[in-house]
Amino acid sequence: MLKLSGVLREWWSIYMVLLGLLAFAAPTVPSSTVASAKQYVGNEACAQCHASIASSYSHTHMAHASGRAAENFIPADFIHAKSGVHYRISEQDGHVWLSFDRPGDPTVRGQRELLYYIGSGHRGLTYLFSTDGFVFESPINWYGKKGTWDMTPAYQNAKEIPLNLPAFTSCLHCHVSEMQPPIHGTESRYGMPLFIHPGVTCERCHGPGSDHLKGGPIVNPAKLTPERRDQVCMQCHLEGKVAIERAGRHVYEYQPGDNLSDFIRYYVLADSSKLGAVSQVEAISESGCKKKSGDRMSCISCHDPHDSPSEGRRVSYYREKCLACHGAVFGAKHHPSQPDCTGCHMPSSQSKDVAHTQVTDHRILRRPEVSPQLLESAGRPARLQLLPFPGSAGAEDDVRDLALAWESLAESGVESAASEAERLLRSALNKSPDDPAVLSALGYIEQKHGGTERARELYQKALAHDPNSIDAATNLGVIEAQAGHLHEAVKLWQGAFQRAPGRSGIGMNIARVFCEAGTIDEARSVILRVLEFNPDLGAAKRLLQSLNRTPASCGS
Secondary structure, eight states, X not given: OBOOOOXXXXXXXXXXXXXXXXXXXXXXXXXXXXXXXXXXXXXXXXXXXXXXXXXXXXXXXXXXXXXXXXXXXXXEEEEETTXXXXXXXXXXXXXXXXXXXXXXXXEEEEEEEEEEEESOSSSEEEEEEEETTEEEEOSEEEETTTTEEEEOTTOTTOSSOOOOOBOOHHHHTTTOEEEOOBXXXXXXXXXXXXXXXXXXXXXXXXXXXXXXXXXXXXXXXXXXXXXXXHHHHHHXXXXXXXXXXXXXOOGGGOOTTSOGGGTEEEEEETTOOOOOTTOHHHHXXXXXXXXXXXXXXXXXXXXXXXXXXXXXXXXHHHHHHHHHHHOHHHHHHSOTTOOOHHHHHSXXXXXXXXXXXXXXXXXXXXXXXXXXXXXXXXXXXXXXXXXXXXXXXXTTTXXXXXXXXXXXXXXXXXXXXXXXXXXXXXXXXXXXXXXHHHHXXXXXXXXXXXXXXXXXXXXXXXXXXXXXXXXXXHHHHHHHHHTTXXXXXXXXXXXXXXXXXXXXXXXHHHHHHHHHTTOHHHHHHHHHHHHHHXXXXXXXXXXXXXXXSSSOXXXX
């Protein structure tokens, strides 16, 4: 997935009473300008000349990867045991609603209108809702393989309702067509409608069709160079361990025929034997089939992007794909009584990163029960190694992206990545002294090490080049608050909170400062804004109770 913000909280000794628990936001690549219009025309226009293909494609999961919530309504009614919250999804008069409450707690009760669905439901599905123009993911997901509702990935053990999960472009990009870019400087605030065409349209693989309707050319992925051909699939079927957008670019700006590496760089861990939910391209590169076939083999060697075999013909369909290379004679001798090649050589296993989800092993192992990766690593000490994928000229030398990848790995909890992240970031700063993402990331490291003045300098420089950097403003605000410059801190936090009101820690900081300054009404207003986006946040609810007492207090 693209680098998301993590949270680090520390107690600052002298300002603990005044500021309470301060939230650090791990640095991310800053937003750039709004992408230009892609001039999509939609599947209906394509169907005028390609009726048969359009008809078969309309039955694929990709064609139904997104849409209006009412068009893929799946009712829900379950209680999450860890939090005690009762979730329901229901439909009324063409509108779909998420309702939530915690029995016995009157402060936890509400609903959100669900506007869009993301995911066909075959493997999974989630809904999106909007709060004051900011778009968030539903806290619960439908897991198609298990046929069950449960908490969204990474929040299986949440004790509070996560209603402030931003709908990031890294997720939307792969499920929608002609999406609205986020409003500049904000986190997950989009123009509406969120996307123009539902699902993955023809143009996601063939490029914008407006000129083609006038007789102009259109992209045929099969006729691209092998590298560009494979990137058409890679844009959505490769997640890697870390994905870093290139400086000033966004992956949603990519169009078929472009060089995907100009927009985003993917990094994988060497010797990783665990499969992620979106690891197909990475996995197939490890297969003997791909290594022996080279550029002749691609995703479309086995998959028809315009059609999906029905369950009844799935076994014979993929067997024919295997025998196209291995030959009928081989097929007659190789387990002729067991025609399901994929059942043996591409078994499903549990995803390492998404609960209740199985993934097909695209490594096409000769003996799946004994993984070559496991055999190779047996008896050897684990060595963390992050590699660009696919390997391309210059990728290893791009210190900026590699440094941010290591920093992302460190912020995800891999402690052994921290030293390499710091080393590379210092090198990247020498090569890219004005890059706001590098400046902010290195400032974060300096801040954690106690290098306050150097961190302040780096954050200020980052903001000079990207005034809308939410992370730099938030972390610089912590430094200013620690130094007693509360006016400067609040000003930084207010700007960041306005652009990202789903980040509750920023609002909590502001409210505590207002409360200690005796401006109770202002503190209450900020806390209500926090609870608007995160109504089950215990710290915010407790502070609001203290503010509403007579006399008001700032809590413990």
